[in-house]
Structures are given as C-alpha cells and as structure tokens.
Amino acid sequence: MTTSEPIPADRVPARATWRDYLSLTKPKVISLLLWTTVTAMFMAERGVPDLWLLVVVSLAGYMSAGSAGVFNMIIDRDIDLKMARTAQRPTTSGLIGTRDAAAFGGALQILSFAMLWVWGTPLAAWMSLAGFLTYVVVYTQLLKRNTWHNIVLGGAAGCFPPLVGWAAVTGDLNLFAWFLFAIIFFWTPVHFWALALMIKEEYREVGIPMLPVVHGDRLTVAQIGLYAIYTVVLSVMPVFFREVGAIYFVAAAGLGGWLLVLSWRLYRHVMAGQAVERKVAVPLYLYSMLYLALLFVAAAADRMLLPAA
Numbered sequence: 001m002t003t004s005e006p007i008p009a010d011r012v013p014a015r016a017t018w019r020d021y022l023s024l025t026k027p028k029v030i031s032l033l034l035w036t037t038v039t040a041m042f043m044a045e046r047g048v049p050d051l052w053l054l055v056v057v058s059l060a061g062y063m064s065a066g067s068a069g070v071f072n073m074i075i076d077r078d079i080d081l082k083m084a085r086t087a088q089r090p091t092t093s094g095l096i097g098t099r100d101a102a103a104f105g106g107a108l109q110i111l112s113f114a115m116l117w118v119w120g121t122p123l124a125a126w127m128s129l130a131g132f133l134t135y136v137v138v139y140t141q142l143l144k145r146n147t148w149h150n151i152v153l154g155g156a157a158g159c160f161p162p163l164v165g166w167a168a169v170t171g172d173l174n175l176f177a178w179f180l181f182a183i184i185f186f187w188t189p190v191h192f193w194a195l196a197l198m199i200k201e202e203y204r205e206v207g208i209p210m211l212p213v214v215h216g217d218r219l220t221v222a223q224i225g226l227y228a229i230y231t232v233v234l235s236v237m238p239v240f241f242r243e244v245g246a247i248y249f250v251a252a253a254g255l256g257g258w259l260l261v262l263s264w265r266l267y268r269h270v271m272a273g274q275a276v277e278r279k280v281a282v283p284l285y286l287y288s289m290l291y292l293a294l295l296f297v298a299a300a301a302d303r304m305l306l307p308a309a
C-alpha cells in the first residue's frame, strides 16, 4: 500500500481522546471526595474561603485523586480486564498504553503537589500526597489482592481529602479535622461492602479477597452493621467537643438514624437466610453517598452560621 492510499476504516488504530484520559481519573468517585475537601474549607474558615484558594484546591484536589485513580488502573489492569464492570477501561483495552497513562498520572500528581504547596499550604500538599500514596501503594499494591482488611486499612486513602481542604485554609489540623478523617474511615466499609455483596462473584472469579468472598454474606452484613454504628457514634461526638452545634447535631442524628435503619434491614434480610437482593443492598450503597455528602454540608453550615462555643 502506498502512502497516498487511505487506510481501511476498520484498520485505523483507535486514538485516545481527552475523554479517555479523563475516564482514568474516576470522575464520579472524585466528585464526592472533592465535596469533602470543599466543605471542609468552609468548616475551617467558618465562612466563605478565599475564592482563588477554593478554585486552586478544587483543581489540585481533583488532579491528585485523579492521578491516584490512574495508577490504580495501571496496577490493576490485569484484573480490571476480567471484570465486566471494569473491562472497558482504556488501560485494559490498550487504548492508552501503560507509559502514556503513567506519564499522565505522574504529571497530574507533580502539578497538583506544586499547586497546593505554592497557593495553598505545604501541609495541604503533604496531606494530598499521603492520600495518593495510601491509595496507590497501601491499598492497590499491598492490600487489595492479599487480605479482606484491604477496605478498612486502605480506606484511609479516602479520608485525606478533608484534611487537604482544612490544611489549605489554616495551615494546620485540629481535633475536628481528625474527626472528619475518622468519620470517613468508618463510613468506607459500609459504603463498599454494601456494593461488594452485589458484585462478589466478579471478585471471586479474579481472586480478590473482598470480605463477602472470604467470609460470606452473614459476616459481611454484621461488619456493615458494626461500622454503621461506629460511623454514627463518631459523627455525633464533635458536638460534645463543642466543635459543632445544634444544626449539625440534628442532621447527624437524622442522617445517622437512617443509615442504621438501612443497615439493619440488610442485616435482618441476610440473617433470615435470604440471598442478598439488590432491593436491600442498593439503597444502603446509594444512601451511604448521600449520607456523607449531607453530613459534610451540615457541618459546614453549622460552623458558618452558629457562633463558635
């Protein structure tokens, strides 16, 4: 074939577009992570933070968490290829090669760190890097394929975004910031195991030791119940430390109450010997995300509207 002849359409190699690169950053998951960063900035400021800082931290926060997603997809491309939910990722289909993906993820992380350092605070940059390393090294590389504790310990990665926001505003981390960290820490198993119950066969096939695969549905729903209780107890504790007041207390109690109801329904269903059905697991999985989003809004509203005790 001479160079002047067109290449047949079915043989033109697909070229990755910016949308494919964007998909490597797991945009939907990041939306909630970023929500915890932004609301934490309002909490730290007890008002509206500097607009420029808000923009920079949102952008850098997205880039850092996105970069973590990119490296997760590079490391996991072998198992992602075998699961229906993840088989279409550009790293598994070969649309984006490992070197290109790593260059993209590396650039995002370096830029994000520099942005947070220069326009935020060094502590914010370190917190963001800590979240990145916890997700990529601790969760993806060390724990995910080796132990069912992967979610609890590796879940610490998702607890860093509020610390990034808080540290960007104050340059420091106080007790309340660590409460935000702890709330997400205990919330993550509820969020993930509710989903894992529904997709455990995929995890079983690729040999990932998620809790329902290793110890079955009964222990999983019991653990979900326990972690839901920890989450709710922990979420009301900042009230007793006078970090937040009545607005937050009412919201945390109401939102937490419903988290317990949905966890209890799932527990009762499975303990009665019935197979996990989407109608009991999906509501808890979906509500877990609404719970966290609204709890953080309530904390921000409370600290903005009520005087500090």
Ligand code: HEM
Residues within 6 Å of the ligand: 026, 028, 029, 030, 031, 032, 033, 036, 085, 139, 150, 151, 154, 155, 156, 157, 158, 159, 184, 188, 191, 192, 195, 289, 292
């Ligand atoms: C070890 C920790 C975590 C694990 C293993 C985990 C796992 C998952 C998985 C497998 C999904 C299914 C959707 C998909 O294919 O992307 C999902 C959805 C989601 N997760 Fe998590 N998650 C974790 C922590 C978090 C944290 C800390 C947040 C935010 C604070 C979060 C926010 C979300 C959101 C918003 C979705 C819905 C995305 C969609 O609808 O596509 N997750 N999670």
Ligand SMILES: CC(C)=CCC/C(C)=C/CC/C(C)=C/COP(=O)(O)OP(=O)(O)O
Residues within 6 Å of the ligand: 026, 029, 033, 064, 065, 066, 068, 069, 072, 076, 086, 127, 128, 129, 130, 131, 132, 135, 157, 158, 160, 161, 164
């Ligand atoms: C501050 C900072 C940089 C934080 C980063 C933390 C982060 C990106 C948390 C996300 C948690 C998550 C999507 C886990 C799913 O991984 P998985 O491998 O189990 O899911 P998958 O099968 O969909 O890939």
